[in-house]
Amino acid sequence: MEEIVVLAEHRDGELRDITFEMLTIANQLGKENDMAVTALFLGHEASDLSNRLKGACDTILLMEDPELAHYNADHYLMAIETVIKSRNPIVTVIGHTAMGMDLAPVMAARLSLPLVTDCVAVNVVDKKLDVLRQIYGGKINAQLTMKPSDQYLITLRPGSFDAEVEQGKSADTQTVPAPSWTDLKGRQFLGYIEAELKDVDIAAADILVSIGRGIGKPENISLVQDFADSIGATLSCSRPVADEEWLPKSRQVGTSGKTVRPKIYIAFGISGAYQHQAGMKNADTIIAVNTDPRAPIFTIAHYGIVEDMFKVLPLLTEKFAK
Amino acid sequence: MNIVVCVRQVPEVTDAELEINKEGTEILKEDLEMDINEWDNYAVEEAVRIKEEHGGKVTVVTLGDEDCEDVLRTSLAMGADEAILINEEGFELSDAAGIAKGIYRAIRDLSFDLLFTGVQCSDNGWAQVGLILAELLGLPYASLVVGIEINEGTMIVRRELESNTEEKLQIPMPAILTIQTGINSPRYVSIMGIQKVRKIEIRETDSEELGLSEEEIGVKGSHVASQKLSLPPVGEGAEILEGSLDEICEKTAQIVLDKGVI
Numbered sequence: 001m002e003e004i005v006v007l008a009e010h011r012d013g014e015l016r017d018i019t020f021e022m023l024t025i026a027n028q029l030g031k032e033n034d035m036a037v038t039a040l041f042l043g044h045e046a047s048d049l050s051n052r053l054k055g056a057c058d059t060i061l062l063m064e065d066p067e068l069a070h071y072n073a074d075h076y077l078m079a080i081e082t083v084i085k086s087r088n089p090i091v092t093v094i095g096h097t098a099m100g101m102d103l104a105p106v107m108a109a110r111l112s113l114p115l116v117t118d119c120v121a122v123n124v125v126d127k128k129l130d131v132l133r134q135i136y137g138g139k140i141n142a143q144l145t146m147k148p149s150d151q152y153l154i155t156l157r158p159g160s161f162d163a164e165v166e167q168g169k170s171a172d173t174q175t176v177p178a179p180s181w182t183d184l185k186g187r188q189f190l191g192y193i194e195a196e197l198k199d200v201d202i203a204a205a206d207i208l209v210s211i212g213r214g215i216g217k218p219e220n221i222s223l224v225q226d227f228a229d230s231i232g233a234t235l236s237c238s239r240p241v242a243d244e245e246w247l248p249k250s251r252q253v254g255t256s257g258k259t260v261r262p263k264i265y266i267a268f269g270i271s272g273a274y275q276h277q278a279g280m281k282n283a284d285t286i287i288a289v290n291t292d293p294r295a296p297i298f299t300i301a302h303y304g305i306v307e308d309m310f311k312v313l314p315l316l317t318e319k320f321a322k
Numbered sequence: 323m324n325i326v327v328c329v330r331q332v333p334e335v336t337d338a339e340l341e342i343n344k345e346g347t348e349i350l351k352e353d354l355e356m357d358i359n360e361w362d363n364y365a366v367e368e369a370v371r372i373k374e375e376h377g378g379k380v381t382v383v384t385l386g387d388e389d390c391e392d393v394l395r396t397s398l399a400m401g402a403d404e405a406i407l408i409n410e411e412g413f414e415l416s417d418a419a420g421i422a423k424g425i426y427r428a429i430r431d432l433s434f435d436l437l438f439t440g441v442q443c444s445d446n447g448w449a450q451v452g453l454i455l456a457e458l459l460g461l462p463y464a465s466l467v468v469g470i471e472i473n474e475g476t477m478i479v480r481r482e483l484e485s486n487t488e489e490k491l492q493i494p495m496p497a498i499l500t501i502q503t504g505i506n507s508p509r510y511v512s513i514m515g516i517q518k519v520r521k522i523e524i525r526e527t528d529s530e531e532l533g534l535s536e537e538e539i540g541v542k543g544s545h546v547a548s549q550k551l552s553l554p555p556v557g558e559g560a561e562i563l564e565g566s567l568d569e570i571c572e573k574t575a576q577i578v579l580d581k582g583v584i
């Protein structure tokens with residue numbers, strides 16, 4: 001039987017959501033194409049953690065070694081190479097996360113595997129792989145058909161599949177010995193650094209007024225601040241605004257910033273890249289103001305205003321001043 | 323400290339109205355404004371800063387057509403010393419692996435301590451080229467880099483992970499890093515600045531000189547057989563508020579008030 005291998009992702013003793021999302025789509029593909037789903041778990045003293053995947057795959061491959069305690073490309077690459085060379089899975093699935101983005105392209109080059117990154121949908125038709133990607137900042141959909149191959153490697157965009165993976169399987173765990181670490185490049189993991197919470201905690205706010213690159217220049221922020229003050233909202237932002245240091249990093253919403261769930265999220269001049277959406281799409285009510293009717297933010301907003309934010313802001317502030 | 327930086331010219335898309343040809347195979351790029359890929363702008367800035375502190379030179383490389391000279395000039399104006407243009411339209415339908423192969427051939431004989439690429443390009447967003455280069459060159463690497471501290475022969479780098487978390491690594495040099503936005507504040511380049519570097523000669527090469535056959539590049543050398551492009555439908559999702567500006571603002575205010583959180 002053909003096999004799909006999913007590389008389980010975990011950090012600091014916690015499974016990452018992407019692991020379940022990958023298993024959701026792998027099980028679906030497995031069912032449609034009669035393929036077995038294997039979760040590859042690399043870690044150190046990790047059998048308890050790997051056992052949590054039992055209900056969601058057919059086999060757990062567990063490789064334990066002190067060097068695998070934290071993600072390190074050098075060791076992960078060797079470990080995965082061993083597994084793929086011995087099992088020859090038709091599809092290997094990795095998350096398009098900080099870990100998977102670091103790993104998959106190198107693995108593909110090393111093992112001569114065709115790779116497509118950042119897929120939001122995947123299909124296997126007659127052993128041929130079809131994937132959907134979003135390109136040009138989410139403004140264009142690209143449906144790719146891959147050339148026929150015995151093996152494929154894909155990375156999946158976080159949040160594209162259900163993290164509530166269907167249970168009901170009961171996987172066997174097979175332990176695989178770690179290879180001897182010979183081909184290392186000298187990369188050493190030193191530790192994690194968590195950003196300190198200075199400034200305000202945007203995740204605690206009921207109403208967030210959020211600005212993106214459309215704000216244009218820092219001098220314009222006071223206009224938004226006036227509006228935010230008029231409704232008692234907290235100011236947050238997309239990444240470029242934090243990158244430019246127009247607002248502190250602690251105000252950034254998104255995958256590399258904070259995940260927020262306010263009652264109201266009002267986005268001004270934010271295009272709605274998926275890394276931003278991932279941090280705010282669960283807000284109760286989302287209102288987006290953007291001059292571009294095709295901005296991806298409108299696909300997840302509840303209400304949209306296709307207008308220049310600088311025309312909208314003063315008027316809106318006035319409405320609440322009354 | 324010699325540093326090579328890969329830079330890519332990309333269309334400016336956030337404000338643009340994108341169009342696709344009838345067959346759905348191509349994005350019409352004639353009317354789009356081109357600029358340096360955002361991530362590469364940070365990469366050039368970082369390289370120039372390291373050079374200013376430690377000495378050495380910065381070489382920028384791009385693969386594209388002759389119009390891509392512009393990104394090289396921008397990079398030179400930021401402080402890069404040398405530029406290489408792989409002037410080859412044959413890469414038009416290459417995937418990331420094909421592009422990496424082209425860049426690899428053009429830089430493999432250069433002597434460098436660091437090679438930077440951006441984390442990803444804003445058009446195709448593969449986030450692959452720098453990492454494939456690492457494997458082709460057999461060098462240590464780190465992606466998503468937001469901080470670099472150089473010591474004798476090694477460096478401490480900070481990689482960005484999810485949720486405001488970073489990872490600290492030690493890596494020997496030479497090495498390859500993919501640079502994340504926000505690592506620095508890129509300097510502004512004026513038209514005057516670009517004027518000043520117009521005499522710097524750009525080294526040009528092409529696939530023939532790099533010993534790459536037609537089979538190895540473009541669609542033939544790609545893992546992708548075909549692609550079908552489409553514009554996501556407008557109007558799916560948000561209820562777009564209509565009316566005069568005043569009416570729209572009135573409706574918005576009402577929506578906010580109805581939630582009862584003010």
Ligand SMILES: Cc1cc2nc3c(=O)[nH]c(=O)nc-3n(C[C@H](O)[C@H](O)[C@H](O)COP(=O)(O)OP(=O)(O)OC[C@H]3O[C@@H](n4cnc5c(N)ncnc54)[C@H](O)[C@@H]3O)c2cc1C
Binds near residue numbers: 214257258275290307
């Ligand atoms: C690994 C990684 C992690 C990332 N993490 C995050 C993250 O945590 N959070 C995040 O936000 N991004 C993140 N990003 C970046 C993300 O991909 C986008 O680049 C970013 O979200 C774009 O921000 P933006 O929408 O403000 O800017 P743009 O995409 O440039 O959009 C600006 C928008 O403003 C509109 N506009 C312009 N002028 C006006 C006006 N006068 N009135 C109204 N609208 C106007 C434009 O139409 C456009 O839609 C990450 C990227 C990577 C690779």
Ligand SMILES: Nc1ncnc2c1ncn2[C@@H]1O[C@H](COP(=O)(O)O)[C@@H](O)[C@H]1O
Binds near residue numbers: 329
């Ligand atoms: N055509 C190109 N020429 C030079 N560098 C490139 C090219 N394409 C990609 N790169 C580099 O690789 C990085 C990642 O691009 P990608 O893998 O295409 O998302 C970019 O930020 C650039 O630094």
